[in-house]
Amino acid sequence: MTRRPFPLAVPEELSAYILDFQWDLDLLHALDLPVVSMPVEALRHHLELPFWAYAGKPFQVTPRQVAADPVTYREQYERTLAADFNLPLDALARPDHRITILDGIHRLLRAELEDRSVVEVRLLPWRDLDQIAVPTS
Template identity: 75%
Template sequence: MTRHPFPLTIPPALTAYILDFHWDLDLLHALDLPVLAMPITDLAHHLDLPFWAYDGPFHVTPRQVAADPVTYHAQYERTLAADLRHPLDVVHRPDDRITILDGVHRLLRAELEGRRTVDVRVLPWSALDEIAVRE
């Protein structure tokens, strides 16, 4: 069986970050992955990308939400409710980049709180099939 393609059109700004196939969050969370503390500065560029929905998918960046919590109330509330006891899930790409799979709200909350590091679970690129939704 083949991987089920990602269900939305990915904007150019995000093609280097979002996987091109549909994956399952429960499968990801069930994996036994190493956890390490990562400097927030290593992941902070994610906060400048339009990951979040506002009048449609991929319209607002986390930093825009932080700068205007009234307009982006729903995303801001999700950020404040994000539980930093749970590590972010990231993938280690073949080009050595680390990109977030799950946890951008937690990353923004950690930055707003002035934290220097955040815990991450690192999924190796070779393990992507373990989280893929199959057709």
């Protein structure tokens, strides 16, 4: 399958996390994936990375910055507080055994804020990436 390249410039610190192609969240959510309990500690490093937009610009703020200054980053903080733990996080199991969160950073931050020790995670195997890829036209 030919994949559409990711359309934005990705900061260096995110290059090991952001997939280099466009993928579809609905396709990801439609997959029947195994759910595992994972320690928040194993995923916590995601909170140090600038995944979130601010002032209309992508990749500007880290979840930790949002937690430290909820007034400035009100929109992201409110999304964090509204995050639904009835939905597991969605993550990618990479060949090097790293786990990369694809959907659920707000839930992870909320888990951290509430001192939860584990979160539920749906794991997408690396070999199944084409199932979420947006094909080229």
